[in-house]
Amino acid sequence: MIDDPTRARLLALAESNGTTLAALSRLIGRNASYLQQFIRKGSPRKLEENDRRRLAEFFGVGEEELGGGEGKENSYAKPPGGSPAGSAAAMRSAFKWVQIPRLPLGASAGPGAFSTEESPVGQLSFSAAWLRELGLSSRTLNAITVAGDSMETALSDGDEILVNRDLARLRDGIHVLRRDDTLLVKRLQFNPPGRVSIISDNAAYPPEHGVPLDEIEVIGRVVWKGGRV
Numbered sequence: 001m002i003d004d005p006t007r008a009r010l011l012a013l014a015e016s017n018g019t020t021l022a023a024l025s026r027l028i029g030r031n032a033s034y035l036q037q038f039i040r041k042g043s044p045r046k047l048e049e050n051d052r053r054r055l056a057e058f059f060g061v062g063e064e065e066l067g068g069g070e071g072k073e074n075s076y077a078k079p080p081g082g083s084p085a086g087s088a089a090a091m092r093s094a095f096k097w098v099q100i101p102r103l104p105l106g107a108s109a110g111p112g113a114f115s116t117e118e119s120p121v122g123q124l125s126f127s128a129a130w131l132r133e134l135g136l137s138s139r140t141l142n143a144i145t146v147a148g149d150s151m152e153t154a155l156s157d158g159d160e161i162l163v164n165r166d167l168a169r170l171r172d173g174i175h176v177l178r179r180d181d182t183l184l185v186k187r188l189q190f191n192p193p194g195r196v197s198i199i200s201d202n203a204a205y206p207p208e209h210g211v212p213l214d215e216i217e218v219i220g221r222v223v224w225k226g227g228r229v
Contacts, residue, residue, distance in 0.1 A: 159227035
């Protein structure tokens with residue numbers, strides 16, 4: 001339990017805004033552990049004025065909520081009229097996080113469905129700004145786990161992958177597909193019209209060329225991976 005009101009308030013603001021202490025530390029130009037140490041270890045004893053002002057601006061609150069002088073408002077966060085300043089709104093947008101559902105599936109090993117109606121087993125957080133830069137919408141994204149070694153070294157067993165179900169245009173790349181009621185993650189090459197090559201990066205698994213497209217269902221394109229080091 002955190003009994004210091006300033007530290008408790010900062011932690012509550014971070015949680016309610018869906019951001020992390022590491023991201024906030026970088027926002028104020030500090031190392032990633034700075035605010036974690038401030039809250040958990042009491043170091044520094046008090047936020048510096050510039051740090052406090054930037055955090056108050058970001059959250060749209062008065063500086064007194066973060067340890068400033070009593071009654072001192074953040075003029076950046078609350079200009080005349082009571083609405084947040086444009087710069088503060090832009091900062092909040094830049095640090096907004098969206099939650100992508102993790103589905104209880106393993107691609108490349110065994111049967112599995114792939115439906116947005118499946119019950120998620122968790123969520124992964126991604127920066128909304130980062131997704132926009134990649135032209136991705138959170139509404140068409142799901143995360144699943146890679147099973148097996150057929151895509152080594154691009155993808156390893158246990159890796160998390162982000163699958164974009166928006167398939168307005170099929171193009172070469174790593175995809176999740178369904179074939180014979182089995183979910184697979186493979187590299188697809190769309191060569192002759194109506195046919196596709198299904199390729200494993202691991203040379204132990206031979207490629208298949210000229211597979212009719214109507215024999216498979218392309219679920220989505222893999223746009224990100226994350227895994228253990």
